[in-house]
Amino acid sequence: MHEPGTCQSCSQRFNSVFCKAKDEFVNQINEQKICNVYKKGQTLFNEGSYPFGVYCINDGKIKLSHQGDDGKEQIIRLLKAGDVLGYRALLSGDRYSASAVALEDTQVCFIPKDLFVSVLKMDPGLAFEMMKLLSDELHRAEIKLTHLAQKPIRERLAETLLFIKETYGFEQDGITLNVRLSREEIANLVGTATESAIRLLSEFKKDGMVELDGKKIKILKAKELIRAANLQD
Amino acid sequence: MHEPGTCQSCSQRFNSVFCKAKDEFVNQINEQKICNVYKKGQTLFNEGSYPFGVYCINDGKIKLSHQGDDGKEQIIRLLKAGDVLGYRALLSGDRYSASAVALEDTQVCFIPKDLFVSVLKMDPGLAFEMMKLLSDELHRAEIKLTHLAQKPIRERLAETLLFIKETYGFEQDGITLNVRLSREEIANLVGTATESAIRLLSEFKKDGMVELDGKKIKILKAKELIRAANLQD
DNA sequence: CGAATAACATGATAAAAATCATGTTTTCTG
């Protein structure tokens, strides 16, 4: 991980919600941004606290999770370089409804609330991208909601593995998922008990669909996994 | 239900996402809007088709639902006068991911896509309200997602009844939910089997929390229902 | 390095929820 440069030359600039933002505003953001590194396991913000701005991931991985009423974690989003977080609460005028924790050492730029809001008001391009982002997230949430309500855990686990693949891709070998998640985190992504996730992962392994080596998960038969996920869309 | 007037004088104007929109744009919308009445059970749009604009409910009630992979309905939103629908797909540049069906005779105004988008680009007030709306919906979806993953059906049913109350309120008597939903629809809102919803409603009745008279549901003990929903937030 | 702790794994059991079956009531429709 190298030092962050300017927003203008940021490798993620055209890969993020800021892709359509005017140069003039990108310059303003560059001047006021505050870059920071969060070590693996560190918290960016906590559910219940007030947002003071948005975070833009330069490099690394972050999980966003809710605390269920009984204290159980539910992971609602996985974020990577180019992703922005913290906007939901800010736009709703709410406290954070989720906590953000780094899954590995992660470099993020913080953009203060007032600046973000004022740019959003002056730059329709950014505003539109923001609406698109929100709409896409809403879509994803609604699909997940339907699957949680209707699909058995085995299918949801298969789907989750494919989702992790979509989000973080593979390592150089082309088959190992490029993120390390505990079985508990996988369970909290699927929405099930940790033991159930472990058990089904073992089944997938027995069926030859995946290979397990500690937290390294290799996808051996993506097609069968897709079948196991039973996706129509 | 009376004839729709102008958007300028619409009873829902300041009750909707258009509350902050400039008069100039409201006038434009008024000129191009197309009003329509949908009978109970009629479909406004279907999952999979392309959006040509957004719908603004003047009077009535609408359900938005997904089709699960196995064909089972999942109701993702309940809408009432003042609510707008169809924007998610439009902003994502997608097809509709849900179908909209009138729960009773409903009057809606249709605003063509191009007009809506162009106003959205020129009116930051409207754009901001739209972002707030999307953020709020996203929030709701994420909470529901967590509850689907973590809470037993009994709690979710209690929560659903309270949600219906929040959305549609009571009839004049102050205790009867102001909407008629079939047991199957309630189940599809809760995310459970119809029989389970029926069974638990009977339990709630036996416990004296609700009174059932066909599709009329009376909330007798709201406090106990809140307790049964086991809400921390 | 080695003890302590956390994560992983798996079997046994219990609880939750879906499905199946059947009968009743309500609603729709000719």
Added chain:
DNA sequence: CAGAAAACATGATTTTTATCATGTTATTCG
């Protein structure tokens, strides 16, 4: 209005999933 269809209700059964228990393997940290 009567017959048909749909919705509602409830018991019995099966399936799914969570929980509990216990042992093993990794990780962390002094």
